Amino acid sequence: MYRVLAINPGSTSTKFAVYFGDECVLRKTIRHPLEQLLRFKSVVDQFDLRKGLIIEVLQEEGIEVDSIKYIIGRGGLTYPLESGVYRVNNRMIEHLREGVLGHHASNLGPMLADYIALQIPGAKAFMADPVVTDELEDVARFAGHPKFQRRSIFHALNQKATARIHAQKVGKSYESLNLIIAHLGGGISVGAHKNGRVIDVNNALDGEGSFSPERSGTLPVGQLIDICFSGKYSKEQIRRMVVGEGGFVAYLGTNDAQKVEKRADHGDTEAAIVQEALFYQVAKMIGEMAVVLEGKIDGILLTGGLAFNPELEKYIRTKCGFIAEIYSYPGEDELEALAMNGLRVARGEIEVKEYKK
The missing domain is CATH 3.30.420.40 (ATPase, nucleotide binding domain)
Structure with a gap:
């Protein structure tokens, strides 16, 4: 054995x-x-x-x-x-x-x-x-200026494992499917999986895509430049704004998505709108990846800790249900993967x- x-x-x-x-x-x-x-x-x-x-x-x-x-x-x-x-x-x-x-x-x-x-x-x-x-496909690497390049840094282990679990469930091979997979955890990554390859995905580590419980995601570049040269913050402080002290931490003082969910359920309007904004940004990312896959999509898979929130799944179904069928695989088991x-x-x-x- x-x-x-x-x-x-x-x-x-x-x-x-x-x-x-x-x-x-x-x-x-x-x-x-x-x-x-x-x-x-x-x-x-x-x-x-x-x-x-x-x-x-x-x-x-x-x-x-x-x-x-x-x-x-x-x-x-x-x-x-x-x-x-x-x-x-x-x-x-x-x-x-x-x-x-x-x-x-x-x-x-x-x-x-x-x-x-x-x-x-x-x-x-x-x-x-x-x-x-x-x-990534070559066209997906362009960031808009030759001194910059988009990087693929994402929850590859869990996305790939979830894709294989789903493929087995539907009786097909991962390599035969086109999938959009959203890993929703402390960081958030949404990938376009085409025949077993992730041809586009946001850099979930340091500043692309939706904000998350502790990351800021894509920020307005002009405002970010102003902050960087304001003299008020060190490089390390700004980096922590982007990773570690962004998202829910910055808005609500916690990276615990379950606490935010409970606050929203109990009438905390600030928690409710911040949570909805995260849902909204994830839905937009799914729409982007639908374009990457030219609308030929066999399923949208939700995974990670935030996928336990029934309101998130409901929201994504409302916004993205017209794109493809949505499947929920809440949590992650990277050890098993x-x-x-x-x-x-x-x-x-x-x-x-x-x-x-």
Whole structure:
């Protein structure tokens, strides 16, 4: 029986799971208090803390670590890659440490997988569908000025996993479908999936598309320039306005979408209009991707934590129901998605790719 350890580092948590075949035998979420993380200058500096905690929990739970031969981590900000499963190599680790496209908790995923695999005879480390998965058509890369280029940074792992789940549900292959998939979480990404490739998607990390619980999304450029040169804010403060302290955090003082939903349900008019504005912007993004796919769409899929909100689904159905049938897959299970990719490798169902950037 193939045994897989899946690792998903988040900004304030480390999630991991052990699968024996298709069965999940252990699933853990370690929360990292903010005061603990503030001791570190960078995300990469948290490596020793996180790997020590993973190993400690595995031992406490009686997991026979040496029996695990496939360790797969959530992919981070390497150079852009096609979708797929990649073997972790030294060059990848080097680029994640350097932060060639930025520093993010997901950079630790392949690093942690690699370290643990090196402790186990015969074990191998992988990453799957990293956030920099890039399948954009050339025309989608133009930003409007040669000094700028649109980048593909999005929730590739969950979007691809949701697409495959849906394809199985409808009895077709992912590669035969045209889908619009909206990942609705702390960040929001809406992708146009054409025959198994995401040919256009917003950069969900640093400033495209709808605002989200903690990100500002697309901002009016002229106003942003004025703020940047006003002398009132540092570069870091402005960056936090865009990622971390935007969206619900800026408007309502919380990144908890469930709290916002409850406030709106209980008559808080400010919460209600801000929530509706988020819904509105997501609907517009879905419309944009409908144009990308020339109206030939087999389904609109809603996923991520915000998809649990029945008002959001209702709103999207009202605004976008004329485009295609809407399907809801609320929540995300990136650990299961990682584990299933690991099992596909173990069973020889997919070809492992090499990172050569």
